[in-house]
Amino acid sequence: SAVISQKPSRDICQRGTSLTIQCQVDSQVTMMFWYRQQPGQSLTLIATANQGSEATYESGFVIDKFPISRPNLTFSTLTVSNMSPEDSSIYLCSVKQYTGAPYGYTFGSGTRLTVV
């Protein structure tokens, strides 16, 4: 299965600043996804990032707050802008595999963000 590396694994940031999270995949993938998991909660999809096109954002998430880059088929970044304590969450990168095992969606280990 695809191996996903996320950086940083955790960070503590001051409110009003921005953090860019990197997601590197060991194989070329068409679709990459960014999720947010608030403490003790389920996963909520932020956006879908396809190479060569603008990211598609889910309801409640906007590009100005969560800009995404997808420069090639193995890499993506998510920026959390103008952070507030409410942005404290785990941010997860995910890819979808259409072939091989396991078929389906693979997740990185996440970036644990604390905003103070």
Next chain:
Amino acid sequence: QQQVKQSPQSLIVQKGGISIINCAYENTAFDYFPWYQQFPGKGPALLIAIRPDVSEKKEGRFTISFNKSAKQFSLHIMDSQPGDSATYFCAASMGSGYSTLTFGKGTMLLVSP
């Protein structure tokens, strides 16, 4: 609105017992139903998945039971072990094309020694 409802929220099972987690969905277009296991500090890991053309799928101690008419599916963990203590998420998607996963709210499982 697409929803996947998961229960129970938390579960305590004795070592060697059977853990059962249930999910129900609304969107009949869903055709791919995975279960994820998440340990603290880690991302979710795909455990087992099923498509609606079968009623049951077993992989080792983990079994998914699927009831298409009731729009329900469940995860059974046989001979539960302390190492199974984790949070489990059910999910659903339209498996082909550019669909995304809709997750349940998760079940925190504790297997006591």
